Amino acid sequence: MLEVISRSLVIGVGATALLDLWALFLNRAFGIPLANWAAVGRWFAYLPRGRFAHDTIAETPPVQGELAxxxxxxxxxGVLFAAIVLLLWGLDWARYPTLLPALIVGVVTVGCGWFILQPGMGFGLAASKRPNASQVRLIGLINHIVFGFGLWLTAFLAR
Structure with missing residues (x-):
């Protein structure tokens, strides 16, 4: 179990860092806005208070430390998603990583944003209330594919 935890940490952090570098590239090259981690932190901070959905997260009062x-x-x-790969495909996947399991988890996990986070923040299912919903969906899918690639790459480099 300790190996699952340690490999999940390394692979998840590595894949998430690659995703963040990708987002920075998209921002600098194409002007795609970076994620608003303060708003995400605000949404998470309200969960223990029993509030799972907001009309719009921007209108919800800020909380201390929301960016962090x-x-x-x-x-x-990211670490949790890496653990899912290891729990479904086993530690042998981390020792001899293949791309397909990582991409499957990357693609499937876009649903967490589309069906949990975005509706909870007031953006509708799969960003349906956003004026640029199709763009948000496409970028989200591409980002999760990049994250899946990052799972594989980090596992490959760390084996």
Whole structure:
């Protein structure tokens, strides 16, 4: 179990860091806005208070440390998704990583954003309330494919 935890940490942090570098590239090259980790942190901070959905997260009062909460949760979720790969495909996957399992988890996990986070923040299912919903969906899918690639690459480099 300790090996699952340690490999999940390394692979999840590595894949999430690659995703963040990708987002920075998209921002610098194409003007795609960076994720608002303070808003994400605000959403997470309200969960223990029993509030799972907001009309719009921007209208919800800020909480102390929301930016840090958002960044920490971003990386913890990356670690959790890495653990899912290891739990489904086993530690042998981490020892001899293949791309397909990582891409499957990357693609499937876009649903967490589309069906949990975005509706909870007031953006509708799969960002349906956003004026640029199709763009948000496409970028989200591409980002999760990049994250899946990052799972594989980090596992490959760490084996």
């Amino acid at each position: 909460i958002g960044w920490v949760m971003h990386y913890l979720i």
